[in-house]
Amino acid sequence: MAEAAITIAPARRCAARLDGEALAGWGLAAPATALIFLLVLGPALGVLALSFTSWQFGAATLEWIGLANYAELARDPVFWKSLRNTLVYIGVVVPASVAGGLAVAMLVESDPSLRRFYRAAYFLPVASTLIAMAVVWQFLLHPSVGLVNRAWELLGGSPTDWLKNPRTALGTLCAIGIWQMLGLSMVLFLAGLKAVPGELYDAAAIDGADGAWERFRRVTWPLLGPTTLFVTVICAIRSFQVFDTVHVLTRGGPNKQTEVLMHTIYAEGFNFFRAGYAAAITVLFLAVLLALTWLQMRAAERRVHYG
């Protein structure tokens, strides 16, 4: 009996202290938890609920219609066109930004002269407001006085209205997207290159892998593997969210040629006030983003892949 009493007493004290600690812990985490629910999870659940209703933006009543919004989505050619355009945009912008960013990072890293200038110049589009930059692009792409057409003419091309021509509109937006994403990709690759130990290049040179191609293939590329995965996912997420250039430059036109998911959501919700329908697109949009984010977290884990 005496022994039992001795063993129990400290345990009880321990439990009491844990209670206090747990309380303090919850207390400290409460503001952040509340904000996450209020600003992230709450609205997301709200959107999910809204997607099952026929609510019109500003209307006083709403009706529960189940999966009707999703069924309409599946039949809506605009939605499919928008999805296709978004995928084309990602398919063009992501590989080009990743490959271009890597190439620029390696060029910047190879020669110390003007390194700061090039780094800043390539990063500028990332740091600046894209809306303002889009206006500048509008001037550059102006059908009659724009610099792009003048240059195109010098090269022997016939001038065109890049943003209004259905054949060139999406490609032009892709080019602007690459211009904007390249800097981000370059900065991430620069950090990755810094982490490649110089001794490995020495070892490769002694082993006989000393040409530019062999150095890249045997050392740089494999050691940048985790960085490349990370950059790809980040660029994919940002490309998936493309909106500002489309909204300022084309508004999805001509003839829905540049309609992208984010712009469709905006148009359905705030131009046509079909909030329930827009919410359904948003839910699909969030699901894809969630998948990409999960991939990104896996990529972050993969950074320690080689030990």
Next chain:
Amino acid sequence: MAALTLRLLDKAYGPVQVLSRVSLEVADGEFLSLLGPSGCGKSTLLRLVAGLDHPDAGAIEIDGRDVGGLAPKARDVAMVFQNYALYPHLSVAGNLALPLAMRRLTFAQRLPLLGRWLPGTRKIATGIERDVAETAGALGIGPLLARKPAQLSGGQKQRVALGRAMVRRPRLFLMDEPLSNLDAHLRTQLRGEICALHQRLGATFIYVTHDQHEAMTMSSRVAVMLGGRLLQVATPQEIYDDPASLQVAEFVGSPRINVLPAEVDAAGRVSSFGVALQVRTARHARRIQVACRPESFEVASAGDSSIRATVERLEHLGSEVLAHVRAPDGTPAVVRIRSEAAPRLRAGDPVGLRPRTDRVLAFDESGARLTLVAEAALRAVHG
């Protein structure tokens, strides 16, 4: 097998002169250590020999052929790095195979996927696999071939690095502090393995280290480097017994050699603290320094014609005792005494020290070595 000749190498990084006028001859099959403190230029010298860097002036010859303009791969040298420098994305087998693949396969045959189907690739690849297995077996890393470097211990990594160096049987091995990242026990073990490897391969080894024990125990000759200059190149015994300068004498030997002030009278007789050392030098009537290894003192009771010192501290090391003493002017010294021969010394005791006539060394104020002649020898010559 290769002999190496360095002629008057100079190398500067910006305003810092890292190597000045370094000349060195390494014989075929020799094991030469470059010994010096960190920052003395020994790693730079190794990089120049490997071809990873280029000298500002001077020539590097391997077997009498100037290799100055050659890329590392054309010099037929192998290098082992301090941090192993293994390819983290390749397995142990991949690490060992890479130097062979780069040499034996053509560019087209090395292409991923496509290369495998080119004529001859299969046969060469089999040969590479066989050589990799043989090298791995010799180093005892056969069971590790499928692992990635991150899954290996430090000692295993260094064995893989050695394997990558020896797999293509180079003429010249360059090792840049290969053991400095390992713990003491592994270091001793791998020290033995590297020596055995040298004997088996018969290749020329150049081994950079800041650890005098490594240099003294492993090599046939040691090159002592300080401040970008080669101070002395000689056998370990010569470096220890017959150092060319005070810098070398002070750098080699643990505990450090004892330096005492000394005078030379008009007849050339050397004395320290008024005690005649019974040696003479050609430089008359000036102040010099004498140096004496800890084991080169005769310990007597204080008084009769010996330097009076005071024991400050005793370190019992089992077979011997290190006595930390202070000379009359406060100069510290360390004396090594065999345990059984040690008188019952205690801290605070006075003790008489006599540097052994045949072991004492003399240096002028710039640290250059002075020749000493024992008075007994002079008497014998002059009758």
